[in-house]
Amino acid sequence: MASKSRWADTEEDAALEAKIKREKEEKKRLKAEKARKAAEKAQAEEAARQRTLQAQQHEEDLDADRPSKRRKLTPEHDHDPLKPTSQSQGGDSGKLLRFEAGSWGPARSVENYDKLNDIEEGAYGWVARAKEIQTGKVVALKRLKLDDSPSNRVGLPETGLREIQILKDCSHRNIVSLHEVVVNDGASDSRSRKIESIFLVLEFVEHDLKSILEDMSEPFLASEVKTLLRQLGEGVAYLHDNWILHRDLKTSNLLLNNRGQLKIADFGMARYVGDPAPPKLTQLVVTLWYRSPELLLGAKTYGNAVDMWSIGCIFGELLAREPLLQGKNEVDELTQIFELCGIPTDESWPSFRRLPNARSLRVPKGSSAATGSVIRARFPLLTAAGTALLNGLLSLDPDKRPSAREMLRHEYFVQDPKPKHEAMFPTFPSKAGQERRRRRETPNAPGRGQKAAELGSVDFSGIFAGREREEKGGGFTLRML
Numbered sequence: 001m002a003s004k005s006r007w008a009d010t011e012e013d014a015a016l017e018a019k020i021k022r023e024k025e026e027k028k029r030l031k032a033e034k035a036r037k038a039a040e041k042a043q044a045e046e047a048a049r050q051r052t053l054q055a056q057q058h059e060e061d062l063d064a065d066r067p068s069k070r071r072k073l074t075p076e077h078d079h080d081p082l083k084p085t086s087q088s089q090g091g092d093s094g095k096l097l098r099f100e101a102g103s104w105g106p107a108r109s110v111e112n113y114d115k116l117n118d119i120e121e122g123a124y125g126w127v128a129r130a131k132e133i134q135t136g137k138v139v140a141l142k143r144l145k146l147d148d149s150p151s152n153r154v155g156l157p158e159t160g161l162r163e164i165q166i167l168k169d170c171s172h173r174n175i176v177s178l179h180e181v182v183v184n185d186g187a188s189d190s191r192s193r194k195i196e197s198i199f200l201v202l203e204f205v206e207h208d209l210k211s212i213l214e215d216m217s218e219p220f221l222a223s224e225v226k227t228l229l230r231q232l233g234e235g236v237a238y239l240h241d242n243w244i245l246h247r248d249l250k251t252s253n254l255l256l257n258n259r260g261q262l263k264i265a266d267f268g269m270a271r272y273v274g275d276p277a278p279p280k281l282t283q284l285v286v287t288l289w290y291r292s293p294e295l296l297l298g299a300k301t302y303g304n305a306v307d308m309w310s311i312g313c314i315f316g317e318l319l320a321r322e323p324l325l326q327g328k329n330e331v332d333e334l335t336q337i338f339e340l341c342g343i344p345t346d347e348s349w350p351s352f353r354r355l356p357n358a359r360s361l362r363v364p365k366g367s368s369a370a371t372g373s374v375i376r377a378r379f380p381l382l383t384a385a386g387t388a389l390l391n392g393l394l395s396l397d398p399d400k401r402p403s404a405r406e407m408l409r410h411e412y413f414v415q416d417p418k419p420k421h422e423a424m425f426p427t428f429p430s431k432a433g434q435e436r437r438r439r440r441e442t443p444n445a446p447g448r449g450q451k452a453a454e455l456g457s458v459d460f461s462g463i464f465a466g467r468e469r470e471e472k473g474g475g476f477t478l479r480m481l
């Protein structure tokens with residue numbers, strides 16, 4: 001029986017107090033019981049989890065020789081999983097896509113760099129050699145073109161964003177590497193932080209192939225052309241494996257360092273594409289002299305083959321030391337292409353008639369001389385394998401061009417002369433390293449918002465005048481719609 005509280009005046013009070021105490025004790029007991037049961041349940045769950053894990057481990061041990069059926073969430077390679085890998089092929093669907101999750105912070109200021117000299121300054125862009133003050137590291141600074149039209153509040157055109165994104169994602173010895181992105185935000189008034197310019201901080205590379213070709217006294221040796229073309233193929237294969245189209249491959253966008261290493265640069269026209277490619281890609285891509293016939297004929301659906309055509313043009317340029325197809329405008333470019341590669345036929349390019357600008361293309365009937373390629377005659381010193389590869393890259397029909405991976409397996413790279421070892425590559429005085437470049441009169445990549453040429457009917461007759469007498473005058477007309 002409960003002892004009497006000194007506050008309890010009556011027996012009744014004492015009984016009530018005893019009752020309350022009993023109730024409290026009962027509650028406490030129930031609570032303890034509940035906690036014990038919960039602990040037991042948790043323990044049982046943990047044990048079950050351990051058993052499942054052990055069973056899985058056992059299964060994996062048994063499966064060790066077979067490819068795992070489960071998709072692994074953890075990367076098996078030790079490099080950055082966020083970056084595309086050079087091994088990932090188009091058909092490799094086992095890989096999970098990973099997206100970078102925010103590591104956003106304010107970009108550093110361009111004031112961290114001292115300009116050493118201009119490399120390229122023109123209507124289209126500005127690139128300079130610079131030194132990071134803190135580390136003394138020499139880099140190339142490329143200023144992105146800002147869009148100051150009132151409709152664009154951010155100021156950075158979509159192409160600039162793509163260039164940053166794609167360079168950030170790429171990691172390959174034949175692709176120029178991006179160290180960081182810095183801004184010039186008018187440091188004197190840090191409160192407003194209005195960004196005036198955005199710069200890419202790129203690894204500095206001593207030369208671009210265009211400058212070298214212009215200045216060299218002797219052409220590249222066959223073994224040197226092979227080394228350059230193979231590296232270009234490796235870089236482009238990496239891009240295409242990772243669903244990136246460059247869309248502006250040309251010698252001024254190919255850099256070469258003093259160790260014979262080629263690096264693809266200028267991703268201002270590049271974009272990610274899927275499979276199948278988006279149905280309405282802009283046709284105004286690729287600098288005129290490196291632009292494929294399907295683009296010139298107005299194709300809106302196109303793919304990796306546009307880059308392969310440009311590689312063909314670059315191959316020819318490395319051999320001849322001057323651009324291969326220097327058209328004055330779209331029609332002239334097509335004329336020069338047809339003069340070199342032959343005019344398209346239903347056999348050589350079955351689908352060309354369906355392209356928007358091909359409808360009014362009139363081809364002479366029964367013509368044989370005009371449909372063959374004259375690449376062999378134009379490059380008499382090139383080996384048979386080399387000619388076959390160049391012919392393949394410059395196939396009018398995009399489906400007949402080799403992919404970058406196929407190109408790398410071509411006999412041309414196996415046959416003698418073997419590709420020259422990069423370390424044995426000749427060195428050249430670096431213009432970019434010392435002095436301002438002169439402006440060169442060559443066409444640029446098409447600008448955004450620019451419209452495709454609208455030309456009237458153009459007479460193509462007589463472009464094959466030199467080939468065969470009976471073909472004289474049997475030309476064709478093309479109207480760009």
Ligand SMILES: Nc1ncnc2c1ncn2[C@@H]1O[C@H](COP(=O)(O)OP(=O)(O)O)[C@@H](O)[C@H]1O
Nearest residue numbers: 120124125127140202203204205208252266268
């Ligand atoms: N990382 C670099 N190192 C050295 N020179 C470079 C580098 N990037 C570009 N250049 C030089 O600047 C030129 C223009 O750069 P690019 O990226 O092609 O810009 P644009 O879009 O103006 O053509 C190139 O042709 C090359 O000569």
Ligand SMILES: [Mg+2]
Nearest residue numbers: 252253265266
């Ligand atoms: Mg460029």
